[in-house]
Amino acid sequence: MPINYILGLRWTRDHALVVGVDVDAADLFEDVAYFGSSYNSYAFLIDPRGLTLSHPALPPPSRVHEQPALSDISHYESLLRRNTTARLRLLRKLGGNLVGSEMDGYKHYTFTTLQSSPYKVAIVRVQGSASRLQVTRQSPLQYHRIDITPPTGSPNCLYLKQLANYGAVGTLLAPGAFNSHRYRVPGPETPDQVREFTSFLRGSSSTNINVKNDEEFPIKPHVKEDLNAASFVDAMWSERHRSSASQRSVLVRRYLATSSGALQVYPATLLRRGFDARETRWYRAAVANTGRVALSSPWLDPGGAGYVVTVSVAIAKPTESEAKPTEAKPTPAGDYGKSLANLEIILNSKKHAESVNSTLRKDKPEDSYILAVMAMDVTMQYVYKVMVDVLGECKLKGTRCFIIDSEGFIVVHDDLFEPVDSGLLQRQHITHKEPLIANDLLNHDALVRKLVCNDLAGRAVRRFYRFEDSLRGSVTNAVHGESCSKYWLAAIPGTNAFLGMVNQTCDHQTAFCPCSTTDRSCLNCARL
Helix, strand or coil, rough: EEEEEEEECCCCCEEEEEEEEEEEHEEEEEEEHHHCCEEEEEEEEEEECCEEEEECCCCCHCCCCCCCCCCCCHHCCCHHHHHHHHHHHHHHHCEEEEEEEEEEEEEEEEEEEECCCCCEEEEEEEEEECCCCCCCCCCCCCCCCCCCCCCCCCEEECCEEEEEEECEEEEEEEEEEECCCCHCCCCCCCCCHHHHHHHHHCCCCHHHCCCCCCCCCCEEEEHHHHHHHHHHHHHHHHHHHHHHHHHCCCCEEEEECCCCCEEEEEEEEECCCCCCCCHHHHHHHHHHCCCEECCCCEEEEECCEEEEEEEEEECCCCCCCCCCCCCCCCCCCCCCHHHHCCHHHHHHHHHHHHHHHHHHHHCCCCCCCCCEEEEEEEHHHHHHHHHHHHHHHHHHEEEEEEEEECCEEEEEEEEHHHHCCCCCCCEEEEEHCHHHHHHHCCCCCCEEEEEEEEEECCCEEEEEEEECCCCEEEEEEEECCCCCCCEEECCCCCCCCCEEEECCCCCCCCCCCCCCCCCCCCCHHCCC
């Protein structure tokens, strides 16, 4: 997206000269967009009117291809929204400091007007956040370009449709992990760049490197520190791969994505340059459900494994009350929820999280923060098989079973395996597959909430449903006798998912939404 800079010059009394230049916003704003030297700092850029040009809540400039709808900085910074005096000071002063309190701690703003420009840049630091771990790595890091710099002692192989290596964990760096612009630009990586990254990742700790400028130190130091802290996954993943031969056909790959922009994948494989795991649904779902295992809706694996479900869990430093991990208590929903909570797919994720938290607990202060997200891809068929094995009733004629996440998106459903041309299976909602049940669920006040969020980049209001995963017990038809479909739904303890079972006695059905006779609004939605 270009930005126009125009300068008017008077040549003579009757003549004037106008000089203009188009500058790519990605080149102009990238140092602000990718700023961040620690967990507790970020930067934003505003124009003289207070409109936000760059902020962590906005997509990076390199991914903006249309004219964006700019919003005021107060929409992004709640402190400036509540304190109009602070906002006015930010706009009117050439520079200065602001301090205020928010839910996540005290924020300290340091702002200044950029030289020879109308823009203001502010650096925000959240006081009270935790410092990084200082851990010595036990094994060398491997950059994901195994075609150029293969790991020593382990040959490459063809895994599904991708080049892979089971002897190493591949590492990919997001654009925000680099210091220099020349490493963030899109396009193929040169062999010299790959060797440079590999040499740095395999070299000594970043704290022992004498850094003179960004060109000598292309990767931000705290990225290497995070990778060192996550070094335990190398041996753990290799051991799990050797000891679980029966799961190799269903467990496609494993991930660990740090909050600083590094992604580790096992087995090591080639990844797309510019990919940022922090923008994926499985990463955001894990962060939004910290303390629980998050299941994603199925998505098509680019490596050729078909549709996969990502199981993810956030790695966080627990607070004082969370110091000792406890087993989830069974709900009154019966043995279904208890059995599914003990499935191997969920237990593996919990064991990963507990082993990581036990490591972090030794050195970290007591405030909680997200260090990384650990995840694994499993085939959708395997998740369905486990569900059917746990719920034998799913095999009965006229009975359907499904799993949805806390936003109502389908994880697995009987209809997803029907041999019909129904298009992509990604992001299917319960309203698509079970419209009558979705309609009836609105009658359960304690289960379903309709929420609103602001899409600031698109200047739109988004509405979505949220299922309360703290549900105790199960729910069934709220309005009996109106439908030939009887259902049962219960939360799966320790996850963001719900298990449902439907018994249908008729062949055809259509969703019915009672509407108002005056404005044709849905009466079921009125209470929301």
